Amino acid sequence: MSPPKATQSNSLRNIVIEAVTPTIDCARYPVKRIAGENCVVEADIFGEGPTALAAVIKWRRAQDVSFAEAPMALIENDRWRGEFPLAENARYVFAIEAWTRAFKSWNEYFMKKAASGLDAASDLTEGIALLENIGQRACAKDRNLIADHIARLRALENPRQAVAIVSAPELAAVVDRNEERSDAVNYDRTSAIVADRPRARSGAWYEIFPRSQGIQPGHHATLREAEARLPDISDMGFDVVYLTPIHPIGTTYRKGPNNSLIATPDSPGSPWAIGSSAGGHMAIEPRLGTLDDFDHFVAVAERLGLEIALDFAIQCSPDHPWVTEHPEWFRHRPDGTIKYAENPPKQYQDIYPINFDSPDQKGLIEELHRVVLFWIEHGVKIFRVDNPHTKPVAFWEWLINTVQEKHPEVIFLAEAFTRPKMMRVLAKAGFTQSYTYFTWRNTKIELTEYLTELTQTAMIDYFRPNFFTNTPDILPPILQDGGRPAFKSRLVLAATLSPSYGIYSGYELCENEAIPSTEEYDHSEKYEIKTRDWNRPDSLREFVARINAIRRGNPALQQFATIAADLKK
């Protein structure tokens, strides 16, 4: 009877790799992490017998070709763990490879057999054959070490004396380096990892209408004038200044105070009614100044340690250049006129929604991409996206991926106050951060439940909340009714529960006058210029500064890990 030939590569692999983490929706969407961290990877890995296994994470930046490897180790119950470095602000991918450690398996078996006093001569011959095979693939130095060990093994009188030689650590190291992965199994159904910059996770935001940042009451401030407020905002300890839209505002059907249909001659119009003869999404409202003024504004902010977040609202006033240049990007009535936004009985004659089902969808989305790139070229690295849930999720996935491929530093905040599953899928599809329901979560049980959802479910891997206490659209009941103590407590809650949080300016002055039975501000800044005395003695500015200083001084407040641990208790 002759021995069979060397084992060929077979199709039935013996090693199982499953339950790989992190992953989102069967690897449909990327996992979010922060550059500079290590990405911890776990998997269930096991074979059919008592053989020794090895496993590695194979990882690379998405744009690279070749994989680097990071070792995995058994934790317990067939669970393995390893980690790889997310050194850069970039997108990464990983896979897992596992294989049988043939020599180690043999070694463990041989030790047991030798220890039990059974004849191990034949087994030793097998071990030597394994070593010879490994030696053939090794460099000269390793090959010599292996040859030396083989020679010593061959010289033994009793195979049981081999134990010390085959267990030598220097031999194990050489074997590990050179052993063939002949039965390697690969698992590559893993999620990509987006390694964002730290600001993606934590930051204190301050929202302003630039035109309201002047000193003279009722005066439409320019960007140059608004610059004067930046040191103030920086002193309060904020990281991000979010500007409501700065583009030319339409005049057709311009809204007056309190959203009235009749604008007064000096009504500035809603900044979200974008576009006029002065331009559209790539222009600056003339009363704010010029692109140069904007560049200057960004530069001054940067010197103060402040980043600018720009509003990205995909909609048009009837005066937007796209209306005449690209009528096919809008919805039309049978008579050919363009439809304005409607939610009967409400009508928004000053806003034309975009039609993403446009026959020129390609031209449309490429123009929107150009808008984002335009502002990136002007120093903007954060976009607060208006109502993303009214546009196709697939559009955002494409846009954010495409932008971040070249500009991984860019952050997108989703302003979607809508049903929970839509909010989640926008985050999965790529939004760096998301607005939340925090604004309406007041009691201990409400906050505990919400933070549990955010930190103890799959959301922790893709949904980064940004807790806003208020917005120009939302003056929640607790602030309307709770007065100064409510403003202080809601600020502390937002700033300490979530790594990212924000306030809309005026909050520090405890502004709380609403249109009755609504969450709308009375005389909303959306339709009027508000000139405030920021130095009022009753301002919470010192309190805000103290809270932001505490946030900056305590890394625990810049991440969810500690909240998550507390909630698990």
Added chain:
Amino acid sequence: MSPPKATQSNSLRNIVIEAVTPTIDCARYPVKRIAGENCVVEADIFGEGPTALAAVIKWRRAQDVSFAEAPMALIENDRWRGEFPLAENARYVFAIEAWTRAFKSWNEYFMKKAASGLDAASDLTEGIALLENIGQRACAKDRNLIADHIARLRALENPRQAVAIVSAPELAAVVDRNEERSDAVNYDRTSAIVADRPRARSGAWYEIFPRSQGIQPGHHATLREAEARLPDISDMGFDVVYLTPIHPIGTTYRKGPNNSLIATPDSPGSPWAIGSSAGGHMAIEPRLGTLDDFDHFVAVAERLGLEIALDFAIQCSPDHPWVTEHPEWFRHRPDGTIKYAENPPKQYQDIYPINFDSPDQKGLIEELHRVVLFWIEHGVKIFRVDNPHTKPVAFWEWLINTVQEKHPEVIFLAEAFTRPKMMRVLAKAGFTQSYTYFTWRNTKIELTEYLTELTQTAMIDYFRPNFFTNTPDILPPILQDGGRPAFKSRLVLAATLSPSYGIYSGYELCENEAIPSTEEYDHSEKYEIKTRDWNRPDSLREFVARINAIRRGNPALQQFATIAADLKK
């Protein structure tokens, strides 16, 4: 300004379909169900706006080409549900399709607009255009109904009078039948469904060594003699008679009583030492009789309402024909001799394990497939598989899929007592049922925890437990020490906690003599013929019959649903 052309098919779809259930490991493995049931499917389905959606399950048998459709309906919070019939014992696949209901969306919008007193003439024109478009695709009868409605709409003086016409149920039905799914989104990353026959889920098993079923003490019974026990087993209310291997037993290194290395001249040998000059896995041990006798045995059992489960143990005695015909299917020592099983210090000279890494892997697995088909042709529809965890999981996945493609009625029970993740992946890969840890779960908390794991986790969709109280290899401590009350309570627990359960014969006689400090039976039937007095007055046979009768009379005991509901409380 001219209206844009009709919307073309666009790449950015608006509808999201996710969180589809049932599914296992990202659709890597099939979900298990029972033929005759409906398969309930759920998914999160939503679009970006307030538009009305429709969704269907598209389903078919795996071997068919065209899909049937079953409607889905919104439950709440963007969760949809539907179901489709698993009429046959077969494998099924399903997908989900969702689309915008253009006319219904228009209708809802039109109703709101008309109700709010706004001018709706243009909107009505749009609705008529939608109806015209639908009419073009309809059959003559539907087209006439639509034309009739359009004519009535055109005749109206005030568009608001259209409300009753466009909301007519007969119009809605015609629209639903004929509307184009122009923006349909498909989700096909769904698990296959294996619809097994009911015995896959529930049954009472009784394990016997056929050779021990005679009357004369120590006499090796034939299958013809063993038949005489079948009415007895049927009277006790069992559904399945599981036979330990019935193949020729090797003589080389045959084991004697209590696994001793020296067989006495009348030692029958272990039935798991398969193969002799009389044949291998497709032959009958000559002392049991012939294939004709086996066919007769199966037929008699069938008349009594009993199914036969055969043992499928992939290993050989040194005398198995494969050893000389296919030496390449075994592992070899450097000197060319075949290796027997070893787990130092233990050695099993009577057993040659199979080498699935064989250079002739294809020939090997095809022969194993033939073995299974051979017994299927002889009326066997249930296989109890010995130690599947020591063979590649991928082999079982291939074998079970391949067998069930032609023989969906065949049931495979995995006898794997090993680490939890291996037990689970064998079930996922295709085993119909699995042995469990029940044998060692005694206290209330242990049983509650175990049943919670089996019924409240993903396992409910793929892992069907078969609770054995004992096996020829396992006489658990509680039975060794607890006497008759333990035998009664463990029987009741096994029979009422799990839809499938089994006992190894002798249980009803409360046999509990173990080799000290082990779970091995003293004088195990594996190596000796045991002739028992089944009519002993202290037998639990009446008790067993009563329990099995209660099981048969109560559907709640034939499924996990009620246990699952109790544990959820």
